[in-house]
Amino acid sequence: MSKQDGRGRQFSPDPIDDAAATIMHLDMDAFFASVELLERPDLVGLPVIVGGRGGRSVVTAATYEARKYGVNSAMPMSVALRRCPNAVVLEPHFERYRHFSEVVMGLCGDVTPLVEPLSIDEAFLDVAGARRLLGTPWEIGTELRRRVYAETGLHCSIGVAATKFIAKLASSRAKPDGLLVIPLAETLGFLHPLPISALWGVGSKTEEQLERLGLRTVGDLANTPLTSLTKMLGAAAGQKLLDLSWARDARVVTLGREEKSVGHEVTFEYDVTDPATIRRELLRMSDQVAVRLRKAGMVGRTVVLKLRFGDFTTITRSRKLEEHTDLGRRIYDEVVEIYELVGRPDSRIRLVGVRMEQLSFAADAALGLWETDEGWREAEQAIDAVAERFGRGFILPAALVTKPNERG
DNA sequence: TCTGGGGTCCTAGGACCC
DNA sequence: TCTGGGGTCCTAGGACCC
Numbered sequence: 001m002s003k004q005d006g007r008g009r010q011f012s013p014d015p016i017d018d019a020a021a022t023i024m025h026l027d028m029d030a031f032f033a034s035v036e037l038l039e040r041p042d043l044v045g046l047p048v049i050v051g052g053r054g055g056r057s058v059v060t061a062a063t064y065e066a067r068k069y070g071v072n073s074a075m076p077m078s079v080a081l082r083r084c085p086n087a088v089v090l091e092p093h094f095e096r097y098r099h100f101s102e103v104v105m106g107l108c109g110d111v112t113p114l115v116e117p118l119s120i121d122e123a124f125l126d127v128a129g130a131r132r133l134l135g136t137p138w139e140i141g142t143e144l145r146r147r148v149y150a151e152t153g154l155h156c157s158i159g160v161a162a163t164k165f166i167a168k169l170a171s172s173r174a175k176p177d178g179l180l181v182i183p184l185a186e187t188l189g190f191l192h193p194l195p196i197s198a199l200w201g202v203g204s205k206t207e208e209q210l211e212r213l214g215l216r217t218v219g220d221l222a223n224t225p226l227t228s229l230t231k232m233l234g235a236a237a238g239q240k241l242l243d244l245s246w247a248r249d250a251r252v253v254t255l256g257r258e259e260k261s262v263g264h265e266v267t268f269e270y271d272v273t274d275p276a277t278i279r280r281e282l283l284r285m286s287d288q289v290a291v292r293l294r295k296a297g298m299v300g301r302t303v304v305l306k307l308r309f310g311d312f313t314t315i316t317r318s319r320k321l322e323e324h325t326d327l328g329r330r331i332y333d334e335v336v337e338i339y340e341l342v343g344r345p346d347s348r349i350r351l352v353g354v355r356m357e358q359l360s361f362a363a364d365a366a367l368g369l370w371e372t373d374e375g376w377r378e379a380e381q382a383i384d385a386v387a388e389r390f391g392r393g394f395i396l397p398a399a400l401v402t403k404p405n406e407r408g
Numbered sequence: 409t410c411t412g413g414g415g416t417c418c419t420a421g422g423a424c425c426c
Numbered sequence: 427t428c429t430g431g432g433g434t435c436c437t438a439g440g441a442c443c444c
Contacts, residue, residue, distance in 0.1 A: 056412075058410095058413095059412095073444080074412080075409085075411085076409060078409070078411095079409045079411090118444085121444080200442090200443085201417095201442065201443090205442085235419095237419095259415090260415085263413090263415080264413080265412085302437095312410085312411075316437090316439075319437090320435095351413095355415095413444105414444085416442080417440105419438100420438090421436105422436090423434100423436080423437105424435085424436105425434085425435105
């Protein structure tokens, strides 16, 4: 009943043509590591880890050969190398990853305009409309995987299902280098035996809590009263998990979403106690943040300082500005003031970060006057003054001066 | 084993207003 | 003198994801 492709990977039963399974999730396999191997074909088949070389670096990505030794991303490099001493460590090259990401997203765009990039190496596609032209989801997925490999030399895995969440689970189950379609009728049979950590939003902490309730599988959670879940996890999380456990997921594939914040942070190789060093870093990062804002044509309203101390405790302090800005100097002045207010000049500092929140487009923020009733009244008075002098006919059509929040 | 850097979302408390 | 109730905004922290 199952089918294999040229490389011997096992696939779902065939034929699969479920009219409801129209959401596709594409996920690159060991993306950063695979991109590095394009330049180092001599390392193919060996345990390779991508990450920094500093004493405090962590694993950014690892080949499947390295994962066999228990190496995983976000793991401290020191641990990873203890588990896999002969791993080859390569430094990351983010521009290359961005390049290949764009190529792959472009190939997705050939399938359907409804592509939602989730991260640098993942995307959702809504293929409902592509079926007529390009075939079943199975055929579309097979062809897309073939093209990705042909154009980049990189493998990816694809999951297809009726909802985003199940499609994503399917792609991770298909890894590496596979395709898995979950017909609607088989969804719960696929979902319920999985461990609760498979649910979106269940990380190590939540998993621990749920296990204390005796819940180990998604099916266990699905049969738990909502009140038990919300009591433990809060209203939003409890409801969301219960919904996901029954494969209820109304999210649609959306085109892009606007950024909500822009920030930078660095962990020092050694803890820093010298405030001048901290200020220098804050200046550098304020500038970086400002440059990124300007490139995006955006301005930010809230400045956030982040500090992590030698004992790993972390604090954030934020301040809302009088007006939006995209200027490094403005951000720096504010963040330094916040830093001085924290008043721990002699602490050992492990990490500093600067972030801007409450972003809007610079062009919109320039109209910020209209955001307040006072501003609006002033404007009306100004218009009246002009009208008195030159007559109403001189005034712009009302539609052009409608408050932004009253438009469509 | 000792914990990066980029983010998002949720919660909770306090201030403030009516 | 002892004290409501709701709504909104702001801030801090934490869990989570890739």
